[in-house]
Amino acid sequence: DTGVSQNPRHKITKRGQNVTFRCDPISEHNRLYWYRQTLGQGPEFLTYFQNEAQLEKSRLLSDRFSAERPKGSFSTLEIQRTEQGDSAMYLCASSLRSAGAYEQYFGPGTRLTVT
Amino acid sequence: SQQGEEDPQALSIQEGENATMNCSYKTSINNLQWYRQNSGRGLVHLILIRSNEREKHSGRLRVTLDTSKKSSSLLITASRAADTASYFCATDWYTDKLIFGTGTRLQVFP
Numbered sequence: 305d306t307g308v309s310q311n312p313r314h315k316i317t318k319r320g321q322n323v324t325f326r327c328d329p330i331s332e333h334n335r336l337y338w339y340r341q342t343l344g345q346g347p348e349f350l351t352y353f354q355n356e357a358q359l360e361k362s363r364l365l366s367d368r369f370s371a372e373r374p375k376g377s378f379s380t381l382e383i384q385r386t387e388q389g390d391s392a393m394y395l396c397a398s399s400l401r402s403a404g405a406y407e408q409y410f411g412p413g414t415r416l417t418v419t
Numbered sequence: 420s421q422q423g424e425e426d427p428q429a430l431s432i433q434e435g436e437n438a439t440m441n442c443s444y445k446t447s448i449n450n451l452q453w454y455r456q457n458s459g460r461g462l463v464h465l466i467l468i469r470s471n472e473r474e475k476h477s478g479r480l481r482v483t484l485d486t487s488k489k490s491s492s493l494l495i496t497a498s499r500a501a502d503t504a505s506y507f508c509a510t511d512w513y514t515d516k517l518i519f520g521t522g523t524r525l526q527v528f529p
Contacts, residue, residue, distance in 0.1 A: 346519030
């Protein structure tokens with residue numbers, strides 16, 4: 305049973321650089337979510353997809369952030385012109401959205417450090 | 420922004436004892452879920468309770484929900500060292516967008 309995978313697991317970058325993270329969901333799952341978690345806090349919703357369509361974006365997702373899910377399989381989250389405030393754990397989750405099924409399966413996360 | 424808060428923020432107990440943590444939320448909900456997160460890792464789904472349910476059990480876990488007080492509690496009975504983790508409640512309102520609380524850090528000593 306392959307769970308949600310995320311790459312890279314850790315990323316250190318200098319302020320102003322662009323970074324891209326990848327998430328591979330559980331293969332039969334049609335929904336994919338991105339969350340951001342800072343130290344000592346719960347995850348905060350960023351965006352989610354059903355297949356390749358991006359259905360909702362949080363106001364936390366500034367114009368420096370962009371997410372894609374081409375072909376409805378893996379997803380990428382890109383942050384342009386990184387700032388120190390972007391340092392966080394970026395979590396990806398997937399689900400098989402059917403009647404009454406809300407459980408989301410999370411990946412291990414990508415920890416971003418902006419220096 | 421966070422939906423609400425878990426209480427206590429941190430809890431330390433001995434193996435075999437019960438652990439109770441509470442979650443308060445701010446707005447109407449459809450479902451409330453509890454997740455566990457081991458240090459620096461992803462979250463694992465534990466249990467889901469719907470807004471029309473009052474209590475739910477899963478193994479050593481018991482969850483209650485009081486929508487009039489906008490609160491939920493998670494009870495872990497006969498705790499084990501492996502239960503050491505952070506526990507989060509998360510709510511939704513007829514969308515897939517989960518709103519998480521701030522978490523309770525549970526430490527279980529052998």
